[in-house]
Amino acid sequence: MHSLTLKSPAKVNLYLACRGRRRDGFTEIVTLFHRISLCDRLRLVKSKNGIRIHCRNPKVPLGRANLIAKAFHKLKDHKPFEGGVTVYLKKSIPVAGGLGGGSSNAASFLAGVNKLYNLRLSRGVLCRIGSGLGSDIPFFLNGLRHVMAWGRGEKMKAVPFRNKLYFVLCIFETGLSTGKVYKGVIKGSKKLIALTKVTRDVTMLSDFLEHRKSDEASRYLRNDLQSVSIRLKPAIRQVLFCLRMFTPFALMSGSGPSVFGIFKRKTDAVKAAARVRKAAKVRTVVCQTY
Numbered sequence: 001m002h003s004l005t006l007k008s009p010a011k012v013n014l015y016l017a018c019r020g021r022r023r024d025g026f027t028e029i030v031t032l033f034h035r036i037s038l039c040d041r042l043r044l045v046k047s048k049n050g051i052r053i054h055c056r057n058p059k060v061p062l063g064r065a066n067l068i069a070k071a072f073h074k075l076k077d078h079k080p081f082e083g084g085v086t087v088y089l090k091k092s093i094p095v096a097g098g099l100g101g102g103s104s105n106a107a108s109f110l111a112g113v114n115k116l117y118n119l120r121l122s123r124g125v126l127c128r129i130g131s132g133l134g135s136d137i138p139f140f141l142n143g144l145r146h147v148m149a150w151g152r153g154e155k156m157k158a159v160p161f162r163n164k165l166y167f168v169l170c171i172f173e174t175g176l177s178t179g180k181v182y183k184g185v186i187k188g189s190k191k192l193i194a195l196t197k198v199t200r201d202v203t204m205l206s207d208f209l210e211h212r213k214s215d216e217a218s219r220y221l222r223n224d225l226q227s228v229s230i231r232l233k234p235a236i237r238q239v240l241f242c243l244r245m246f247t248p249f250a251l252m253s254g255s256g257p258s259v260f261g262i263f264k265r266k267t268d269a270v271k272a273a274a275r276v277r278k279a280a281k282v283r284t285v286v287c288q289t290y
């Protein structure tokens with residue numbers, strides 16, 4: 001095999017609770033990841049040596065700062081192999097949008113190189129390599145669509161989810177730094193939410209969404225990063241307000257600024273996307289559970 005083309009999907013966080021600061025400086029979170037059909041595309045081509053990344057999006061770093069390059073070097077450290085990789089990356093997932101684009105790219109890359117060079121590394125080993133680079137990477141490597149995660153987001157349990165949801169994503173021109181948002185959360189830390197409550201909320205939320213009961217599900221809306229992100233980018237509040245005219249379930253994903261609304265029917269999502277685009281002057285994309 002000389003080359004390989006892969007899809008690299010985005011995620012939304014249907015729920016995100018912060019549970020204090022850990023000894024390693026990271027924030028302890030409990031979240032519900034949901035994989036969506038908005039995908040980047042990666043073409044991997046074998047080369048003589050090293051890693052080279054081509055991408056037309058000027059916001060994507062092409063050197064060592066790219067998570068794909070980091071994944072390449074970490075993989076080589078773990079399992080040295082002859083040869084390199086040239087990556088042609090086509091971005092559709094907004095950069096620094098809270099949709100896990102960089103982590104997803106790194107996860108697809110690790111799985112792809114494992115195949116391309118027939119390295120025979122297990123998923124568990126790839127997850128260990130990936131988790132040091134980005135907390136969302138194990139989620140994307142696991143190939144599951146709906147997962148409850150905790151720790152930094154790297155420990156996880158699949159939650160059965162057979163239904164399909166439609167999403168209107170509202171995408172901003174400029175992103176937010178995940179680190180800056182988490183710093184703001186630590187500063188303004190409130191009383192800790194009990195783990196039993198979080199687990200029960202996630203289970204209830206999942207159940208209502210599985211049965212596409214958005215009204216009931218919206219009782220469990222939670223993203224503890226949202227208020228900090230709104231402080232950094234007040235336009236998030238306006239977009240949320242606008243989305244809520246069409247669905248009770250509207251929330252920011254991850255550290256934002258991307259915001260999503262959930263719909264049962266595609267036609268409703270398409271209509272809402274057009275109206276929100278006009279009213280809030282924001283780019284909208286309709287996608288679904290993937």
Ligand code: ATP
Nearest residue numbers: 066067095096097098099100101102103105178254
């Ligand atoms: P998360 O939701 O995991 O916090 P995000 O979706 O908010 O992540 P990314 O799109 O992953 O954010 O980008 C975060 C930063 O990582 C960007 O500012 C960018 O400079 C850098 N980056 C590194 N590799 C990539 C990549 N392959 N694609 C996009 N951004 C990348």
